[in-house]
Amino acid sequence: MNRLDRLMNIMLSIQSKKYVTADFLAEKFNLSVRTIYRDLKALSEIGVPIYFEKDRGYTLVQGYFLPPLHFTTEEANALILLQSLANKFTDKTIFKNSESALKKIQTVLKHQDWEKTASFSSKVEVYSPYKKDNDNLSKIQNAITDKLIVSITYSDAKGNTTERKIEPIGIIFYTEQWHVIAWCWLRENYRDFKVDKILSLKVINQHFKKEHTYTIQDYMKIF
Template identity: 40%
Template structure:
């Protein structure tokens, strides 16, 4: 019960602020549901710092608004396949972050990565408001990174390997090792991709070595994605790094 001295406009302002916060949260939940296949109420509650009960009410409100949300018992929420909302409008700060990332990626040494990101960022720019678009183009012209000054491209396999990784396709590569000056042909199971400054590395199970190996993309001379699929690895990337750390520290000192 509110004290009698509280002005009515204050109450209305409180209601307005609460409604605005909820509308923003509902829009954010809908956006997140588009980016992930399954989300639990606990995950959403943690992200928005609200209770699980609040999330239950939010999901019900979205369903009542006609959003086809599917509930899988014990697993979480997802959007019905094929459902899409109109393009998201970016704030000026969000657009600036994307433009800055674009300038950094343009310095990357993998040609396929640069090409795919450039095409994606063009689609993003197409939905920006005209005023924001002009500012984004200005920022693009005024942002520079000094690394890889000559825009060298040393590989062209990142996009292909990403598809092989997510679709669990075997890949055959011809790989050159400068240390031994040997070139070998291997069939590998792509597991993860990571970058050290400008060089991309692929972690994969190698049928030749019967173990996981890291391959630098700039040392792959030829690559073919095979139709055959392998069994997805249960190990996480973090678990892989922990195993590598244990192997490193268990080696005897010389």
């Protein structure tokens, strides 16, 4: 890797995390810490707003964003394939967001490369019984990310309807449908909720009350 590529990758590494240390960068790029310091100084000299915070590491000044330099045709095709899956297996909001991301990718692709990927997209189709007539999945996704409590009206396998407040820790796709694994305050335990059985959903502006060490990987071990 030449120095220009290395500097660009160092910037992307800093951008992808809240803080990174020189030791972390040195190990990642198999360089000495002294070389990393020189590279960080070079980036600062060309105007990249790198900020150092004691005991935490390096970060980019808030609001600064480095756009991707380019995508290969293969990378764009991979994203088109994922977007096709999003269309069939997620909800309308997630599909809309993935479609928007693809349009942004189009702006950084060469015209001839985008023509190739556009041709490929017409040759991909996914069939699924999953229904996406709401945006519950994307709301759950945001609640997991922000650790916010969710209020739901849920219909169980027997058709009984209950009001629940849950703390979602993850989502799983199995048995041809999405499930959210969450701490249920009504049952005082972790429960598996089928997303398509959620009749109404509202993300409450309250953070989780419980510290969760239980994971969806722990849940899947019972199968």
